[in-house]
Structures are given as C-alpha cells and as structure tokens.
Amino acid sequence: MTNLEKLNNIFSEVFSVEQSVLNADFCKDNVEGWDSVRQLSLTTALEDEFDIMLDAEDILEVTSYEKTKVILKKYDIEI
Amino acid sequence: MNNMLNGKIAIVTGAGAGIGRATAQLFSNEGAVVYAIDIKGLDWVNSGSNVGRIIPVELDICDFTAVKDSIVSIKKEHGHIDVLANIAGLISYELMPMIDYNQFRKMIDVNVVSLVHLMSLVARIMQRQQGGSIINMASMVGAKGAKGQLSYSATKGAVIAATKSAAKELAEYHIRVNAIAPGMVGSERFKAVLAEKFAQKMNDIPFGRLADPEDVANLCLFLASDKSSYMTGQIIGIDGGAII
Numbered sequence: 001m002t003n004l005e006k007l008n009n010i011f012s013e014v015f016s017v018e019q020s021v022l023n024a025d026f027c028k029d030n031v032e033g034w035d036s037v038r039q040l041s042l043t044t045a046l047e048d049e050f051d052i053m054l055d056a057e058d059i060l061e062v063t064s065y066e067k068t069k070v071i072l073k074k075y076d077i078e079i
Numbered sequence: 080m081n082n083m084l085n086g087k088i089a090i091v092t093g094a095g096a097g098i099g100r101a102t103a104q105l106f107s108n109e110g111a112v113v114y115a116i117d118i119k120g121l122d123w124v125n126s127g128s129n130v131g132r133i134i135p136v137e138l139d140i141c142d143f144t145a146v147k148d149s150i151v152s153i154k155k156e157h158g159h160i161d162v163l164a165n166i167a168g169l170i171s172y173e174l175m176p177m178i179d180y181n182q183f184r185k186m187i188d189v190n191v192v193s194l195v196h197l198m199s200l201v202a203r204i205m206q207r208q209q210g211g212s213i214i215n216m217a218s219m220v221g222a223k224g225a226k227g228q229l230s231y232s233a234t235k236g237a238v239i240a241a242t243k244s245a246a247k248e249l250a251e252y253h254i255r256v257n258a259i260a261p262g263m264v265g266s267e268r269f270k271a272v273l274a275e276k277f278a279q280k281m282n283d284i285p286f287g288r289l290a291d292p293e294d295v296a297n298l299c300l301f302l303a304s305d306k307s308s309y310m311t312g313q314i315i316g317i318d319g320g321a322i323i
Contacts, residue, residue, distance in 0.1 A: 044206070051155075056196075056199070
C-alpha cells in the first residue's frame with residue numbers, strides 16, 4: 001500500500017467519508033464534525049500508521065487534508 | 080524484592096539524586112526497566128547491579144526536542160511505557176520582596192511546563208495501551224502554602240491542579256494520575272545547606288525526623304504498581320504527621 005493510500009484510508013475511516021471527497025477543500029472549516037476530538041483521532045491514527053510522534057504544534061496544524069500531507073513530509077513521509 | 084513492577088517500563092525524571100534516584104533504584108529492584116533522566120548526576124547508574132537495568136538518559140527536561148526524541152526511542156525499543164514519575168524539580172526559599180523572577184520563571188518551566196509536556200507525550204502512548212500510571216511530585220506547601228516559599232509553592236500548586244485535570248482527562252483510558260505531597264525531605268542537599276535553617280520547623284513533625292528519600296520512593300512504588308489500580312486524581316501527603 002502506498003503512503004497516499006494509507007493516508008486516504010485514515011481520513012476515510014476517521015471522518016466516515018468516501019475517498020472520492022478527499023481534496024483541497026477537505027478541511028476543518030468545511031467538514032462537519034471536525035472538532036478537537038476528531039482531530040486527535042486523526043493524529044493518533046497518523047502516528048500509528050506512519051510510526052511517528054507529531055510535535056504539539058503539528059497536531060494543532062492538522063486542519064486539512066492538504067496540510068496533513070505537508071506535515072507528514074516534515075517527518076520524511078512522502079505522499 | 081517483590082517484583083511489583085515486573086515487565087514494566089518506567090521513566091523517572093530527576094534521577095540524579097534524592098527522591099528521583101531512590102525511586103529509580105527501587106523501581107529497578109522491583110523488576111522494572113527504568114529510564115533514569117536528569118540533566119547531570121547519573122554516574123551512580125553505571126555501577127554495580129544497576130548496569131543494564133537502569134538506563135541513564137542525560138538531558139534537560141526543558142528541551143522539548145530531546146525529551147520527545149527520548150520518548151520516541153523508548154517507545155520504539157519496548158512498544159509501551161507503563162510508568163512516568165515526574166520527580167525533577169527546582170526549589171527556592173525567599174520572602175516575597177526577594178523573589179528572583181528569572182529564577183521563578185525557570186522554576187515554572189522545570190516544575191510545571193516540562194512536567195505537563197512529559198505527561199502529554201507519555202499519555203499519548205499510554206492511551207494506545209489503555210493504561211499506565213503517572214506520578215507527579217507536588218509538595219505539602221503546594222497545598223497549604225508556606226511563608227518564604229511563595230514562588231515554589233505556586234509551582235507545586237500548579238502541579239496539584241495539573242494532576243487533577245490530567246486524571247479527569249485520562250481516566251477513560253485507564254491512565255492513573257496521582258501526586259505526592261511530601262513534607263520536609265532529608266535529601267543530601269537539604270541536610271547540607273538547609274537543615275539548620277529549618278531546625279525549628281523540625282520540631283513540628285510528630286515523627287521527629289525528616290522524610291528519607293526512600294520513604295517517598297516507597298509511595299512512588301505503590302502508585303506505580305497495580306496495588307493502586309483503582310486510585311487516580313489523588314494528592315497524597317507524606318509528612319510524618321505534620322498535617323493531620
């Protein structure tokens with residue numbers, strides 16, 4: 001499985017959405033139910049899947065599908 | 080030895096001396112693999128039966144990057160972290176007009192901010208394993224106040240509040256968070272520098288003696304072990320009867 005597939009699976013599972021809706025508009029402001037609890041579920045899943053530990057400031061920044069890709073790159077995870 | 084911590088992975092900060100050192104030693108004697116953290120003073124680890132059972136980690140707990148790297152490394156090595164004993168701390172004694180605010184800020188950084196950061200990191204690992212024990216070192220003066228210790232007592236009051244809030248937030252993951260509030264502890268530093276200054280106050284201790292670091296370590300062991308499996312959010316005094 002590629003890293004992109006892993007990422008899409010995580011978003012799909014955490015937000016209970018089809019992978020087809022994952023695009024540049026998929027962000028905290030546009031997605032219903034993207035609260036702090038959901039955000040922590042998302043970051044926990046990312047940490048588990050990619051075997052990383054996010055810095056506190058990165059956890060706060062995981063606020064969109066695209067931003068998440070950028071943050072993962074900081075941890076040498078190429079999407 | 081009762082193997083009360085057999086198979087557990089424990090982190091002890093402030094392990095260079097005093098309560099931290101006694102706790103690291105006791106945890107190891109009880110079967111835990113212990114990561115002993117301090118900014119200095121860990122030479123004692125590299126002797127006798129400690130070798131291989133206690134792992135010295137020399138770092139400044141205010142250095143967030145170093146702390147995180149260390150936690151990640153422990154997680155990768157063992158897959159779990161069962162106990163965090165936040166014992167590192169700074170102390171000061173001065174009347175209010177004599178407060179050194181740079182020292183006060185440093186004390187907040189070490190006693191509170193770093194403690195919260197460590198709790199936060201380790202709790203993220205403990206959440207996944209649905210359990211763990213976090214022990215924070217508060218102080219009797221954090222609960223009761225003390226003349227000449229406003230700045231120190233403020234940091235320890237913060238530790239008490241942080242302990243209770245963390246206990247509430249982490250209970251659903253079966254992570255226990257408790258704090259210990261010692262009275263006067265006869266650490267080497269205390270005996271060497273401060274014992275004379277506090278001689279009068281020692282008369283207020285019904286047990287007639289200071290606490291030994293090992294007295295406090297024994298309480299840490301109880302809180303780290305499964306013997307306290309239904310306790311969380313508690314601030315436990317250990318003061319020889321000074322406050323009853």
